[in-house]
Amino acid sequence: MGYLNHNQGYREGLLETRSVIKKDNYAVITPDGLVNNVVPGFEDCDITILGTPRLGARFVDYLVTLKNQGGNKQGFGGNGIQTFIYVVYGKINAYADGKQYQLTEGGYLYVPADLEITFENNNNGEDSRVFLYKKRYQPLEGHKPEVVSNNVNEMKQEAYEGMEEVLVQDLLPKDIAYDMNIHILSFKPGASHGYIETHVQEHGAYVLSGRGMYNLDNEWQPVDKGDYIFMGAYAPQATYAVGLDEPFAYIYSKDANRDIE
Ligand code: UGY
Ligand code: MN
Incomplete structure (x- = not known):
């Protein structure tokens, strides 16, 4: 494409967005402005970090496109951090506590804070996309969440x-x-x-x-x-x-x- 001519970009609407950021209040982040982030542990993925404490959240959300056999095989969450993964489209294998979960569109897995989750694409060479969440767990004495998986x-x-x-x-x-x-x-x-x-x-x-x-x-x-x-x-x-x-x-x-x- 070469350099973007700013006047041309303006004329074609390339430099306009519906994204709105009101820190600590609300935000709308539209797909046109998403950029790829590098996050250790994620391989062969396009990953975008969405809501974070920098925006005012006490959790972190990600949108992840898994390519080929891409995913996170090192382990995500654990050590006080609970995680949740939801398949927007495609098919993935996710693992927690020694068990495998085959998740298709609408499938999800919640993993409590004492366990890690790993996952990889399993969509016959096609991409899969997941919405991923993590949050530090606030324990309550005498109570313990379990692994949860289902399909909406x-x-x-x-x-x-x-x-x-x-x-x-x-x-x-x-x-x-x-x-x-x-x-x-x-x-x-x-x-x-x-x-x-x-x-x-x-x-x-x-x-x-x-x-x-x-x-x-x-x-x-x-x-x-x-x-x-x-x-x-x-x-x-x-x-x-x-x-x-x-x-x-x-x-x-x-x-x-x-x-x-
Ligand atoms: O559960 C909720 O608070 C939900 N009804 N909020 C929302 O949709 N903005
Ligand atoms: Mn609400």
Whole structure:
């Protein structure tokens, strides 16, 4: 391509983005601006670090495209850090506590903080993509989370807060041993939250399908499949789905079951 002519880039929209960063408050990060990061332990992967403490989060999210037999075979998490992996597309093998998990699209694995996870692509030479999460675990005496694996395509969707047009899946048990949960919220076209949430919990969300308008701290942001949204503690938040063809759905983390330190 050679050097980018800035005037030309401006004319063609190359130097415009929907990404918005309001540190410690909220962020929308769109696919056009993603860059590859080098993270020790990840081989033959394109990896992008998304939400981090530098943005105001107490967790770290990553988007990882695994090529060939790429993955992390050294070990990720453990030593106080719990991890969660979700297959956006493709097929991977993941390992924890001496067991193998074959994960296809919608498949996931949660690994508690005393164990490491390893994983590799297993998609007949095609790429796979995963949404990856880690967070330091806040222990609770007398309670211990377990390894959890399932596939959202085999799980029921429940009405969210009594609304049939908004469906939720809880990917982890609602058990006080866990200091967070991962959910998928799916809004049928035209559906919305029932109110603007304002809560202490943080979210890192990855949009799996459709599009929506998102009220983030009372600023309306368009969001689309492939976008990442960070919602910091207390950031007012609500959305409605736009378009007629598919639901607006995102996977997101939410801290839970602990007092504030
Ligand atoms: O669980 C939640 O707090 C969720 N309803 N938040 C959100 O969708 N922004
Ligand atoms: Mn929320």
